[in-house]
Amino acid sequence: MSGAGSTRREIVVADVGGTHARFAIAEIAGGKCLSLGETTKLETADHASFQTAWEAFGSRLGRELPREAGIAIAAPIAGDTIKMTNNPWIIRPRLIAEKLGLDAHVLLNDFAAVAHAVDGVGEEHLLHVTGPDKPLPEEGIISILGPGTGLGVAALLRENGRSHVIPTEGGHADYAPLDSVEDRLLAALRDKHNRVSVERVVAGPGFRTILEVLAVLEGRPVPKGSDPELWTLALSGKDSLANAALDRFCLCLGAVAGDVALTHGPGPVVIAGGLGYRLREYLPQSGFAERFVSKGRYRELMSAQPVKLITHPEPGLFGAAAAFAKANS
Template sequence: MTEVVSVDIGGTHARFTIATIGADGTIELGEIETLHTADHASFQTAWEDYRKIMGGTLPTNVAMAIAGPVGGDVIRFTNNPWVIRPKMIPEKLGCDRYTVVNDFEAVAHAVARAGEDQFIHLTGPDKPLAPTGRLSVLGPGTGLGVAHLYREPDGAYRVSATEGGHIDFAPLDQIDDAILARLRKRHRRVSVERVVAGPAISDIYQTLAAMEGKPVAEEDDIAIWTRGQDGSDSLAAAAVDRFCMSLGSVAGDIALAQGGFGGVVIAGGLGYRIRETLLKSGFAERFKDKGRFQELMASIPVKLIIHPQPGLFGAAAAFASEHA
């Protein structure tokens, strides 16, 4: 049995737990502590706070899932100001072994190891994800994470991180055109992350309001998500549906680009929170709407992973794969 400090660091939160990896490869997560990145000047200070919470000592194995590119001597986060230098991890954290992966690389590890009961069906044929071949994994949060997973016939698997959340946004109708026009006022190049990530709901909402001649004040993204989900604001509900449609379009594009024809998995806390809306929205139609490839897209099973902490679980799985 091996104990590992598993950490999942996003733009808004850093989640910590002690993961236990059994001799047979099973992974169990302990109690989870969530710290706000904005409350800490660096990862080092967040680590020290977690160590205090845990009584002053931690295991000497560390697995880190990071929201951003992880290659090179310096890791800079996409959506928070922290900086991590991997070569200094043993000294700074007092660890013997460590693994650092992109956050959606970790999620893809979780997809590879999670049981069928950890997925719910969204669209396409209602069958399990392909046991061999390539799967695409993506999910909205503070940003948009993308990875892919390749399953070998012998049960082994390979995971690759990508920065697919930064491909160009491709409008499909007049509302998409209006969203793009609004975003172009602030960004010369508009990536899909500007439209398919949690903060994007504000721009979608503002665009719809302007189209109806009902300007609204700028407000907190969470408030729009809440009203859009509880039915108290029809304009917010329309914004949430538009978000789901755009997520479907992007998921289909990623599957085409990666060859993820064995299945597509939507992940991330936001995806889980809007799962009921996804099922009723235009997500499925937009996913399939790929012209000559519509029949192919309709043959791909699309799932939502419902594991409560796929980033933490996947970081520990990545550690197990690297250090087994």
């Protein structure tokens, strides 16, 4: 049977995070994303609202935008007003169609979009990190988490040939230190934030705090630079203190990933997020794997779970397109 869902058509896709808003034109048909056009990345700080950023994308594209869209936002999709955690924009779901001139759209959490991407990409976009080197299972639950400006967490349930995406706010669970260095880290963060979530540690801004704690421990000055510059320094391997902070970040990420896997299943894990992608070469050789499986009586069970990293360059946009296509097939 043919229908609207089987017809090839273009839609706008957007992936709105704390630092950047990404836009592209996607082609969909048959409940799937067939292709993704060139990405336009805008700084959220340079635009007053999502609507003005949308208009800026249209101006750059130089053509009339399609009247259908898949929109992923780094916030819980609930209520009449969406206030983003790491972005001052306020989005009112009921007004989206009117403000953007849309006939149809899907609005979803950004990591729900990434979960749709994990479900839709091929194995060529899934890099092995640790555990058994085998494809993701066709049945069961898969956890997706990724560090960026914040820490996104979602779950993908595959059951009886169907896939169900479950958005969560697991990045805001309490942080649990596992050694004396991390006790210091928790104390430093508690002084700033009172309650310390895992997002305060294993997301982009958390790296600076780790670096500062290690600097105090050694009586050394903290390397200068913005957060992105410090990340670049750490990944370059040119500064021993920054490299030690990177090792600690990977240890903490492994522990959190293991906790998320236990909470959801346990089952396989896929690492995503902007920082996840930057860590794709470093993570497999770090202490991530040991911390992931170090769950006491469940060590053997955790050792049986594959951990992969999605290497698709724009999983949020791809997933937003896939979610719209699936909802309109």
